[in-house]
Amino acid sequence: MPPQEIQEIYSHTVQQVLDLTGIFVFAVAGALTAVRKNFDVIGIVVLAEVTALGGGVIRDLIIGDVPPAAFRDLGYFITPLFAAFIVFFLHPQVERIYATIDIFDAAGLGLFCVTGTAKAFAYGLGPVQAAALGIVTAVGGGAIRDVLANEIPMLLRWDREIYTVPAMLGAGLVAALVETDTLNAITATCAAVFAFAFRVLALRYNWRAPRAWRRNSEVFEKYE
Amino acid sequence: MPPQEIQEIYSHTVQQVLDLTGIFVFAVAGALTAVRKNFDVIGIVVLAEVTALGGGVIRDLIIGDVPPAAFRDLGYFITPLFAAFIVFFLHPQVERIYATIDIFDAAGLGLFCVTGTAKAFAYGLGPVQAAALGIVTAVGGGAIRDVLANEIPMLLRWDREIYTVPAMLGAGLVAALVETDTLNAITATCAAVFAFAFRVLALRYNWRAPRAWRRNSEVFEKYE
Amino acid sequence: MPPQEIQEIYSHTVQQVLDLTGIFVFAVAGALTAVRKNFDVIGIVVLAEVTALGGGVIRDLIIGDVPPAAFRDLGYFITPLFAAFIVFFLHPQVERIYATIDIFDAAGLGLFCVTGTAKAFAYGLGPVQAAALGIVTAVGGGAIRDVLANEIPMLLRWDREIYTVPAMLGAGLVAALVETDTLNAITATCAAVFAFAFRVLALRYNWRAPRAWRRNSEVFEKYE
Numbered sequence: 001m002p003p004q005e006i007q008e009i010y011s012h013t014v015q016q017v018l019d020l021t022g023i024f025v026f027a028v029a030g031a032l033t034a035v036r037k038n039f040d041v042i043g044i045v046v047l048a049e050v051t052a053l054g055g056g057v058i059r060d061l062i063i064g065d066v067p068p069a070a071f072r073d074l075g076y077f078i079t080p081l082f083a084a085f086i087v088f089f090l091h092p093q094v095e096r097i098y099a100t101i102d103i104f105d106a107a108g109l110g111l112f113c114v115t116g117t118a119k120a121f122a123y124g125l126g127p128v129q130a131a132a133l134g135i136v137t138a139v140g141g142g143a144i145r146d147v148l149a150n151e152i153p154m155l156l157r158w159d160r161e162i163y164t165v166p167a168m169l170g171a172g173l174v175a176a177l178v179e180t181d182t183l184n185a186i187t188a189t190c191a192a193v194f195a196f197a198f199r200v201l202a203l204r205y206n207w208r209a210p211r212a213w214r215r216n217s218e219v220f221e222k223y224e
Numbered sequence: 225m226p227p228q229e230i231q232e233i234y235s236h237t238v239q240q241v242l243d244l245t246g247i248f249v250f251a252v253a254g255a256l257t258a259v260r261k262n263f264d265v266i267g268i269v270v271l272a273e274v275t276a277l278g279g280g281v282i283r284d285l286i287i288g289d290v291p292p293a294a295f296r297d298l299g300y301f302i303t304p305l306f307a308a309f310i311v312f313f314l315h316p317q318v319e320r321i322y323a324t325i326d327i328f329d330a331a332g333l334g335l336f337c338v339t340g341t342a343k344a345f346a347y348g349l350g351p352v353q354a355a356a357l358g359i360v361t362a363v364g365g366g367a368i369r370d371v372l373a374n375e376i377p378m379l380l381r382w383d384r385e386i387y388t389v390p391a392m393l394g395a396g397l398v399a400a401l402v403e404t405d406t407l408n409a410i411t412a413t414c415a416a417v418f419a420f421a422f423r424v425l426a427l428r429y430n431w432r433a434p435r436a437w438r439r440n441s442e443v444f445e446k447y448e
Numbered sequence: 449m450p451p452q453e454i455q456e457i458y459s460h461t462v463q464q465v466l467d468l469t470g471i472f473v474f475a476v477a478g479a480l481t482a483v484r485k486n487f488d489v490i491g492i493v494v495l496a497e498v499t500a501l502g503g504g505v506i507r508d509l510i511i512g513d514v515p516p517a518a519f520r521d522l523g524y525f526i527t528p529l530f531a532a533f534i535v536f537f538l539h540p541q542v543e544r545i546y547a548t549i550d551i552f553d554a555a556g557l558g559l560f561c562v563t564g565t566a567k568a569f570a571y572g573l574g575p576v577q578a579a580a581l582g583i584v585t586a587v588g589g590g591a592i593r594d595v596l597a598n599e600i601p602m603l604l605r606w607d608r609e610i611y612t613v614p615a616m617l618g619a620g621l622v623a624a625l626v627e628t629d630t631l632n633a634i635t636a637t638c639a640a641v642f643a644f645a646f647r648v649l650a651l652r653y654n655w656r657a658p659r660a661w662r663r664n665s666e667v668f669e670k671y672e
Binding site: 071 | 509510511512571572573574576577580581591595598599600601603604605606610612613656657658659660661
């Protein structure tokens, strides 16, 4: 039932290696959140799975690809367990290389916004909606992780470096490429690299998105 | 695949105008929540989209109408962006007319509980379940908004004017109308107006739902 | 469309009695949470429904059984209302017998992890993924309840007796039974009883899952 035309940007093997890499780094980020929140080993596993697979599962439910890919391919399921295992034993070391993790996480963000948008297109969604689902694929797992950890999702907060904007740019680029019939392995990689680089620069230079216009106006204060 | 018999209460154009109106006012409420929580522009857009479309997406996933209407009709998707744009620049003015917004929001509530129930019926659900999905359509988006903003959903709290009860009454009325084969544009509008008026009166006179019987009993206190 | 081979472990009547028992005790736990959080009667009903049906609805959406069983069988829907009604009037008495409730809740946990895994298998999922959905069926409703109540889900916290581990063991047992073609009413009951007993013992002896290895290391402290 899955219409595979656009989805197959890369060869199956390349696609799977990229997917598993993205899943792994997202799972590490989720597991580290659990360690920081003082959760037990079950909490570490749950947050690793949810962070890594949540965005893709929401996308697949919405486009009607059930059961979602995360529940068909065993590798998708095992990879977060492996990440949780590593974090459980090595979390001090992993924390020390967290700057490196951020780079990997940015790579996952770049990759998932591209493949998520392409998959939504392949299931017949329009360009704007496909791009929106690409963004959901990239940021949805992290949002569920933060909700479960009883925190405001990072993507909503103004005091965090921009996270959703790189995914928006990557997903928007893919939508434009599909519309102009120029999506292929090379252009898709360029879109993913662009989103990745934008995120890395945002981290490096603390780029933030603006809050509401005149947010500090006196009119507003009385509502706080 | 969508079985359209009952769903078409109104002509397509009327239905769409009503839908977009409801989506717009819900999106304004979501965007204002984001401004109050000091979220950035991305947070404003995300909460506007989620508040406006969340209830309908859950309903469509449950009845099996995928991709959900919100991901098929571009207007459904663009309208919250427009609302977010307005709130971003004009939020002090919008806050000032928040009493007016409450009226619009009540209109959205009345409309969505009616159309949500009718759509669930058209997909073959029983009257109780269809009414439940009508309520979900009306209050689900706001609940997701509050969870993302790390607050207890308004509909659960006893210190807020009743919000779910009007939706329950509207959805229950529609279920009764379908069962008695008397649902049409006029009776549906009456149900929506009734839910709307009930909500407005609840706001005006601070109607609240009761808490558990003898909630302040001494037996209970020791658990707090 | 539902492929019923494996799912029919018990006769239809037995299955339904067990399901409704599990739904009832989960609903009581949800309604009591609402009373403790000082929610109104609507909040009590919502948390009762969500706790009792949430896990099964997520499972059914993922395996593609829509509308979910909870929206087809009216009994599934009415039972939580009945539980909410009882808690609304009798909550001090119910609180007093909460230890008894814990036993019932453990029975629901044991039952749902078994039937959830079996149903996922019947829809074609692999053993690991089916077991994962069995766990989701058992603990998902409680997780949604805690998120709505703005608390960290019990299953993630290290300061609670283990809750997910019994479900994991029960679901894993069922997966092994299906793989070895030995799942029947007797072995399934044994798996459910095993998960149930494990949970009761965990409560009795305060069993807890470990936190991350060397969680208190000095390296970690600076991140807190």
